[in-house]
Amino acid sequence: MKLLALLLALAPFVSAQLQIDPVIAAEIAKIKAIDNHAHPVLPAAGDTEYDALPVEHMDPYTEPVRTRVGIAPAAEASRQLFGNAQKRALIEQKREGYPNWVLDQLGIETMLANRVSLGPGLAPPRFLWVPFEDALMFPLDNRSLASANPDRKAFFDDEDRLLARYLKECGYAKPPASLGEYLQKIVDPTLDRHKRGGAVAIKFEAAYLRSLDFDEVSRAEADAAYTHKAAYKKLQDFLFRHIAAEAGGLGMAVHLHVAWGPGGYFHIAGTNPLLLESVFNDPRLHGTNFVLLHGGWPFTREITALLTKPNVYTDFSAQTLLNYPRTVAQVLREWLEFAPDKVLFATDAYPYSDEMGWEQSGWVASDTGRQALGLALTGMLNDGEITRDRAFELAHMLLHDNAAKLYHLDKLYDLK
Template sequence: MDLSAIPLLDQHAHNLLKPEAADRKPFRAAFTEGYHSDIIAHHAQHTFFFRRSLREIGQLLACEPTEQAILTRRSQLSLEQLTAQCFTGANMEGILIDDGLLPGDILPLDWHQQFVPVQRLLRIEMLAEDLVTKATSLDNFLAQYRAALDPPPADVVGLKSIIAYRTGLDVQPVSIDNARAKFAVWQADAQNGWPRMVDKKLLDFLLLHALELAAHHQLPVQFHTGFGDPDLDLRLANPLHLRPLLEDHRYRGASFVLLHASYPFAREAGYLASVYPHVYLDLSLAVPYLSVSGMQRTVRELLELAPFTKLMYASDAHQIPELYYLAAKWGRTVLGNALDEAVRDTDLTADEADEVAEAVLHGNARRLYRLNTV
């Protein structure tokens, strides 16, 4: 199926880097989840994703498909020109942006608005880190934290948690006394210039507070699941760890959005979406970072059991605008291939496949985030 005419609603992505920040990062760093200098210098260019992407970027920018030729062509364009070319090629109707990645190095949301409508996703760990130095006690901190989420800011359509990166998805209840003791240590560290929250009990405590408020306001909450950079313990990023939260009636009003196809736990994610009404999935990061066969296999695995009303397009694009284009190209391609296969297998009729494509590429996200106009 050719899905190029269907506009995309990207339900999870990140801000582009400021030019001065981008100048400090090698181009190929955007094509790997690794950040060790040896990975970037000697290995990131030897992946299916990177080699395939060079050809596709070269075609988009009308230059030779080599890293040096692409760098030369990029230097001839302003960031605005390059972004416009990539976003136009991606045919997007809107983006939901988590602006909690590299906050000091990124362009603001309104900069992105010149190309496409943008909605904000609020990263709750960053919110907590912003508030800790202003608080006089845990009670005072919680009052500020809850006030920032109840009601959610007018520009926020969903929350985002990176607890999988910090301590994993096996979230447990925490008593107020335990939280108070952990908060005192964290606040002391924050006053010394280190506000990053890494204590499991405190992370769990604050996530559960956020989930209660999200449930009250029927707000989607996005969770990093599956693979990522080396800060993450992949064993603890399996979405099956979320089952106690999914079973808890207090959080039923919040939709749990499992990001990144939960790769390599795509089947587990598909199962959760098939049995819990408030669980949703997206394609991001797995598309476009995997090989072509890997992307196709992962999308098929998500759709083996999960209702297609639960699957949404997303890119997880960040740093450079080319990632938006590459994710759009392969999101449409692998979904189209999966739907072609479903028609051949008699799982769907051709008309039903068209309906699924529209739902996955924008319809499901419009409904979930209550976006009447984008």
């Protein structure tokens, strides 16, 4: 009896919650999206190249509710994607066509694949490559950085292995003696090779390894740091800006993880996007477009202000996995009201576990992202800020058109 009375008392509040305008929802559901950031997995067994720093071997920490084992969104995603079929059987049946089939289920036309390399089943034009460049920033002995905490130990082992691979691809077994040679023989050729391999952007996961304050450092200071193996941060800072400038010259955007990250040792304050402001303001880097992945969460208001920089973009991946639609909608609405031409849809689809593969996390993020966008646009429509036509236009911009413009995808498709 008491419970019923409580429910009746709450009813007006529940019904007062904003519901998505059905016409806007229908339009959003129709749009084939460009996914700015994800980690799709090869259909062949044993793939480990979906990340340079796989996060499955971390010390235990308090996981956000929506990423805990057994939560509802993962089961719902499996039902929607696979029905009664088994994932393994579907892969057997579709083979290299499987990843494209997954994109069709998610309503995604093109997915930017942030991977060490692409491979059979993950190919343009549906999958576009975004390789990792952090390893190039850490050419000295990384043991003292790795000992900072148990999670970073594994991360720096991974970076050392990736640098060894990049060195080998340039015909070297270890970094050359001078910074000049390192830039000329290793760094620039690696970026060139990535560009020739089809990369539309490059990615830094630096936030897992250090804070994002990449200061201005002179060439003389960087030369000395490289030669004397001292003042390592200055060398990293110099290399970051050098790589960003080169990438801009090659027409590749620079993607950065800018947000909370998993793990009990992750340095959240070190990912405050305002730490990057002097990078965005560096006149040498005005030809480089920076995409701040995950919308800087929890620093989403700092992102709002930074979107006024001509070379700064953001996406709302990860928030759509960690948070519920109504919470994400509040963030999206602020960006939509301020600089909607700089905001990109993304899923950060990632193989977290058997029950939460890249397919399920992609489905959850796509579903939550579209609901959040619908809620934000409906709120703006109801408050008289926009017309329904403008709501449609904004939906197309966030889900597709902004990314198509940023990466010149129309030109890319014309070449095929």
